[in-house]
Amino acid sequence: MTSANSTPTPHPLSEDSAERLRQALGEVPTGLLVNGSWRETDRFFDVTDPATGDTLAQVADGTADDAAAIFEAAVVAQEKWAATDPRERSEILRRAFDLLHERAETVATVMTAEMGKPYAEAQGEVTYGGEFLRWFAEEAVRISGRYSIAPAGGTRLMTMKQPVGPTYAITPWNFPLAMGTRKIGPALAAGCTIVLKPASATPLTSLLLGQVFLDAGLPDGVLGIITSSSSRAVTAPILGDPRLRKLTFTGSTEVGRSLLEQSAAHVLKTSMELGGNAPFVVCADADLDAAVDGAMTAKMRNIGEACTAANRFLVHADVAEEFGRRLAEKMGALVPGHGLDEATTLGPLIDGDAVAKAQELISDAVDQGAEVASGGQQLGDVGHFHAATVLTGVSQDARILREEVFAPVAPITTFTDDDDAIAAANDTEFGLVSYVYTRDLTRAITFAERLDAGMIGVNQGVVSNPAAPFGGVKQSGLGREGGLEGIEEYLETKYVGLRL
Numbered sequence: 001m002t003s004a005n006s007t008p009t010p011h012p013l014s015e016d017s018a019e020r021l022r023q024a025l026g027e028v029p030t031g032l033l034v035n036g037s038w039r040e041t042d043r044f045f046d047v048t049d050p051a052t053g054d055t056l057a058q059v060a061d062g063t064a065d066d067a068a069a070i071f072e073a074a075v076v077a078q079e080k081w082a083a084t085d086p087r088e089r090s091e092i093l094r095r096a097f098d099l100l101h102e103r104a105e106t107v108a109t110v111m112t113a114e115m116g117k118p119y120a121e122a123q124g125e126v127t128y129g130g131e132f133l134r135w136f137a138e139e140a141v142r143i144s145g146r147y148s149i150a151p152a153g154g155t156r157l158m159t160m161k162q163p164v165g166p167t168y169a170i171t172p173w174n175f176p177l178a179m180g181t182r183k184i185g186p187a188l189a190a191g192c193t194i195v196l197k198p199a200s201a202t203p204l205t206s207l208l209l210g211q212v213f214l215d216a217g218l219p220d221g222v223l224g225i226i227t228s229s230s231s232r233a234v235t236a237p238i239l240g241d242p243r244l245r246k247l248t249f250t251g252s253t254e255v256g257r258s259l260l261e262q263s264a265a266h267v268l269k270t271s272m273e274l275g276g277n278a279p280f281v282v283c284a285d286a287d288l289d290a291a292v293d294g295a296m297t298a299k300m301r302n303i304g305e306a307c308t309a310a311n312r313f314l315v316h317a318d319v320a321e322e323f324g325r326r327l328a329e330k331m332g333a334l335v336p337g338h339g340l341d342e343a344t345t346l347g348p349l350i351d352g353d354a355v356a357k358a359q360e361l362i363s364d365a366v367d368q369g370a371e372v373a374s375g376g377q378q379l380g381d382v383g384h385f386h387a388a389t390v391l392t393g394v395s396q397d398a399r400i401l402r403e404e405v406f407a408p409v410a411p412i413t414t415f416t417d418d419d420d421a422i423a424a425a426n427d428t429e430f431g432l433v434s435y436v437y438t439r440d441l442t443r444a445i446t447f448a449e450r451l452d453a454g455m456i457g458v459n460q461g462v463v464s465n466p467a468a469p470f471g472g473v474k475q476s477g478l479g480r481e482g483g484l485e486g487i488e489e490y491l492e493t494k495y496v497g498l499r500l
């Protein structure tokens, strides 16, 4: 694929950064977290740095038997943990929040190395991810029920909230910390024990998080961590155990669908945070400076590898040229390199397949008439870098408008009528988040009401907030994480009828 710009070469990792990384990696436990201690195994798998291809660490390659042992500890710990005073659960979460912040530099360094995001973004994720621990520490002491008199009198109706029970959590590689804390925080607050299976590409941050919880005084067995090169093998014994009561998954819609099928066997309570294909609508009356800044955030947070990433830019024809020019300028100015180097604003993609997929989608769009306004190509020979790319004049039939891009590629299409923009925005099986930029309050509310998504960003390019319910509609998932709703996913409502 040829580009409108010359090809920048990603910076190599500086000696200072390399030393910082070596020290941070020295802090990472590499075993399995079984019943409150780290257990070494005789099988390992490599965790690599997507910017260099170097091996960062070798971690325990858990087996089905290991998974069963970790889950057994969670089952044994469940009753006592559920009976723990809410204040005690809250204090443990709060101590974990404090410890995570004390270790923020180590966690952000390791996260950057295993995932690729620029260090400032990894620091941002430590803050964001940590907030779920603080938020749910505050929620742990606010679990309550209701009391009412039956409409016909006599019987009193009471409800109480109780923990669902042992939970299994599977997380993706793109937010190695926050996707874990978003599940562990509410589960522990509600009184559920939990086994975490992080993605094999980025297990190191989760292992640091496990140590945080051990040091915060979490009782044995309440949190287990299984790392493995075979997700399927370690998931089977846990999903197959009738004592499991809850599955919480963040990842692709394809894998989520298969896990839902497997969950049917024991009618598990499930939370599914799946894929997205977010539209980003810029109306003619939008503040264009704000829209371009918002587009950079919505597109480029996490190098475009976010479920919330703006994947389809729908821009009013009156401002489309100006918007496209300014966005291409900003995208073209990003500096590729290792995320631990200060100058870097564009990290690598997670692997070679991600780069190939971006290239494939760009080629398809160009074949159908799109123009490359910025980027377009793979960068360098080392690591998995891809240029930040803007495509204009993208055909409605281009695959890039249908498939989740998961790369720094911004396809722009135009509209002239709000109804058409809303129809195009909703024309997807996904429904996680939609963004709209307008100065007109009525238009903003109309878009917010009619866009088919679980979350709407009005004049802002990021919606994630621990105090807000995160989640999607349609094939973007089931359930909500964060906000007042988040803890409900880990609670059952029991009704007691009481005749006086």
Ligand code: NAP
Binding pocket: 170, 171, 172, 173, 174, 175, 179, 197, 198, 199, 200, 201, 228, 229, 230, 231, 232, 235, 250, 251, 252, 253, 255, 256, 258, 272, 273, 274, 275, 276, 306, 307, 308, 404, 432, 472, 476, 477
């Ligand atoms: P993925 O391939 O679905 O993997 C997610 C997790 O599932 C990983 O831990 C993976 O482990 C595991 N896994 C894969 N196949 C499995 C199987 N057969 N049984 C059990 N576990 C299995 O997704 P990803 O590539 O890591 O993440 C990107 C996707 O996540 C995107 O679609 C993105 O939109 C979505 N996402 C959604 C949200 C949200 O909140 N809605 C947030 C972030 C990301 P291994 O990789 O080790 O096999």
